[in-house]
Every structure is written in structure tokens, then in C-alpha cells.
């Protein structure tokens with residue numbers, strides 16, 4: 393297959409919007425001249441369905457929920473006055489709270505001003521604020537931000553070590569839509585213990601972002617935390633960055649959340665349009681559809697040539713893979729849909745996996761993200777009459793050409809510069825593409841039924857570990873093999889899991905489990921100290 397590349401094709405298909413500061417070039421995707429006309433009927437249907445979704449239809453039927461992230465930046469669009477007022481009040485509340493924190497009107501227990509924020513959350517309750525923070529951070533930020541997004545003890549220690557003695561001037565934001573996710577619950581309890589060790593009240597340094605009525609809401613209320621900000625059931629975790637989840641930490645860091653929202657709102661306005669060549673969200677979704685139709689299984693490699701956008705690939709990975717990776721379509725048929733997303737940043741990637749992209753299997757399409765403005769101010773000339781930024785662009789252009797030469801397809805998104813507005817545009821652009829693509833392939837993009845499976849097995853493993861401990865503790869000092877333990881606790885079918893749990897228990901000191909090393913290793917015998 394030859395990738396068609398020509399100046400005429402480029403001009404013909406280029407989407408350009410000065411106000412959004414956005415260009416979208418799809419000309420290096422190999423779709424045929426008839427592709428858009430062939431898709432007209434499908435797209436008409438999609439536009440109708442998107443209208444219903446935005447009006448508050450139950451677009452997430454399995455969970456019986458509306459899909460309202462588009463209202464977050466355009467509250468008047470919401471289906472009820474109550475919802476639109478709730479969104480507006482929340483933004484005002486966030487701005488007021490941030491101002492009070494910045495002015496030192498709300499302080500920690502020792503009356504010192506808050507200097508840091510520690511965000512405790514996972515998945516959609518972490519990736520959005522982390523991505524936007526890294527895109528917009530500057531030395532002028534009003535607060536320094538830290539993130540705990542796992543239940544890894546060493547990871548938690550590392551972050552707490554970085555915060556060090558400034559824990560007393562650290563505001564903890566515990567974010568969990570459901571309010572019951574294990575990882576942030578553990579992060580919160582670990583951090584709480586640290587405050588207690590310093591003789592400080594965690595509650596006087598904590599705010600919650602969660603749904604009304606959740607376990608976290610209850611805890612924050614019962615313990616009298618500084619404040620709780622709402623999450624709504626009509627906003628999914630992976631599309632929550634423009635709700636309290638992202639807006640609160642970003643406002644506290646002093647970022648321009650109003651322009652972030654404005655960028656998303658303006659992008660939504662364009663991507664709501666039904667004239668496909670003038671709708672960048674539709675163009676993007678159609679390219680994904682073209683690349684993956686007939687289950688061609690193409691992966692999306694996201695290559696932003698900008699350090700500040702390095703986390704964008706990770707952010708998009710959740711947005712796209714959790715939304716589109718589905719076993720069943722809306723009719724209940726087995727379809728195994730999904731687009732695998734990975735990426736890092738250019739030109740770094742040129743020195744790692746580009747080799748495979750050029751010569752390995754042709755099972756992907758690249759999405760380049762180009763930023764025209766290099767930096768604030770003027771750049772020095774480095775070599776060959778060129779600045780570092782000119783080299784960065786040269787690497788992007790070179791890689792793009794090389795891919796085309798090797799008949800590998802690519803999309804190029806260009807933004808004029810990185811600021812709150814363009815980040816809002818990019819977020820909204822991909823959210824819309826996800827919604828449209830999901831409608832094209834007939835799946836529910838707003839639920840994640842399979843994620844629950846891993847959580848259930850994790851719960852089973854904790855129960856199994858406690859059964860093992862209970863058994864060993866009844867026989868202190870006595871050694872047991874894996875089959876003996878498994879049989880005694882009636883878990884014969886889980887011997888491998890019993891073995892793995894015991895290996896972990898012996899390395900860590902908490903439960904006093906020891907071993908007599910066997911050869912080979914699975915013949916090891918285990919005991920608790922007598």
C-alpha cells in the first residue's frame with residue numbers, strides 16, 4: 393500500500409481553525425476519495441445521537457447514566473437548571489477556595505499558609521490533573537504539587553520524603569469519584585498516619601472530591617475535613633479533568649482554569665457541527681475508524697514533540713482504551729473493539745522505538761502533535777544557523793517523512809502554543825473523537841465492566857492471605873509445605889497463589905512469616921515465629 397502524499401491532498405484535507413489555534417492534517421492517512429461520501433449516512437446518524445447525548449439522554453445505558461462531561465464547560469447545555477447551576481456554583485466555589493488558600497485565609501493546623509498540594513487519587517482521578525499540571529506548570533505556580541496514585545508503599549514513601557518537613561503546610565486532596573477505590577483509600581490512610589506522627593490533624597489539612605453519599609464523602613464529613621467538592625455520576629473518571637477532579641488542583645496551583653474551560657467549550661462548538669470537513673473531532677474519529685475498520689487491529693502511537701505533552705499519551709491511553717476497549721457492542725454482540733494507545737514524546741522516541749515503527753509490523757498509525765511556539769522569548773542559535781526548536785521540528789518532519797516513505801500512516805495535529813486554552817482544546821478534541829468513534833462502532837464508551845474483574849480477584853487474594861496467616865498462627869514454629877497449607881485451608885486449586893503470597897509475606901516483616909528454603913523453590917516450607 394502506498395501512502396498518498398501530495399501538496400494538493402494536504403491542502404484539500406487540512407482542517408485549520410485560527411481561533412482554536414489548531415490544524416489537523418489527515419492527508420497522510422490512506423483513505424480513498426470515496427471514504428467521506430461513503431461515511432455520510434453513518435455520520436448523519438452519529439450527529440443525531442451526539443445531540444441526544446448532549447441533551448442528557450441515557451448514553452451510558454448499562455449504568456443507566458447520562459454522559460455530561462460536555463456540560464462542564466458549557467453549563468447552559470445541561471438538561472436541567474439544577475445541573476447547570478451546580479456546575480457554575482462549583483467553579484465559583486473552587487475559585488473562591490483557591491483564593492482563600494492563596495491569601496492564607498484558610499491555613500493548616502499550625503496557622504501556616506499552605507504551600508503544597510498532595511493529590512491522592514488513581515486513574516481518571518489522577519491522570520487528568522497530572523497531565524494538565526505537567527503541560528502548564530511554571531516556576532510562578534502558587535503551590536507545588538505532589539501525587540500519590542498507587543498503593544505502592546515505597547512509592548508513597550518517596551513522595552512523602554519529597555514533601556519532608558513541609559507536610560504541615562501541605563493540603564491533601566483525596567479524589568475518588570466512587571469514594572471506595574482501594575488505592576486512594578490506602579494512600580489517604582498512610583498519609584493520615586504521617587500527620588498523626590507529627591502530632592497534626594489530617595482532617596485540618598484535607599479536602600475531598602467525591603460523589604455525594606460515597607464512603608469518602610462520609611469520612612470527610614464525619615472527620616470534619618476542610619471541605620468536600622462534588623463529583624457527579626454523569627461524569628466518568630476518564631472525562632473528569634474539567635470537573636472538580638482537575639479544576640480544584642489546577643486552580644490551587646494558580647492555573648488559568650477559566651481559559652482551560654473556554655478552550656474546551658470552543659472546541660466543542662466546532663466538533664458539534666455536522667459539516668464533517670469542518671469538524672475536527674469527526675475527522676479524527678473517522679481516521680480512527682478508517683484505520684481500524686474490519687478489525688485491522690491498528691494501534692495508535694501518540695507522538696507529541698513537546699516535553700510538556702509527555703503525559704498526554706498516558707492520559708489518552710486511559711481515555712481511549714477504557715472507553716473503546718469493549719467485548720460487546722450495544723446490541724450485545726461480541727465485537728472485541730479497541731484501539732491500543734501508547735507513546736511518549738519526540739524526539740526522545742526516535743532514539744527508542746522508532747526503529748520498529750519504521751521496519752517492524754505495520755500495525756499502527758501515528759498521531760503527531762506539533763507545537764509551533766518553541767518557548768517564551770527568543771532562542772539562541774545552536775548550530776547550522778538553527779535553534780533547538782528548529783531541530784525539534786526538523787526531527788518531527790523527518791520522522792513523518794521517513795514513516796511515509798515506509799508506507800506507514802500518520803495524522804498530524806498542530807497547535808500554535810501550549811497554554812490553558814489549547815490544552816482545553818486538545819482535551820475536548822479527543823473526548824469528542826472518542827464519543828463519535830464509539831457511536832460509529834456501536835459501543836458504550838462510558839462504562840468499564842471488565843475493570844471490576846481485577847478488583848474482585850485482588851479482594852480474593854487479600855482474603856486468601858488472611859486465611860493463610862490465620863492457619864500458620866495456630867501452629868507457631870511449625871513448618872508447612874504449599875500443598876499442606878493449601879489443603880488445610882481448602883484452597884488446593886490456588887496453590888500457586890498461596891506460594892506467591894507467602895513469598896511476599898516472608899520478605900516483609902509485618903506478619904512474622906519465615907521460610908525454610910526448598911530446592912527447587914516451590915518446595916519451600918513456611919512458618920510463623922513461635
Ligand SMILES: O=P(O)(O)OC[C@H]1O[C@H](O)[C@H](O)[C@@H](O)[C@@H]1O
Nearest residue numbers: 515516517568569570573629843
Ligand atoms: O475515582 P475513582 O472512583 O476512585 O476511580 C478511579 C478509577 O478506577 C476505576 O477502576 C476505573 O476503571 C477508572 O475509570 C477510574 O478513573
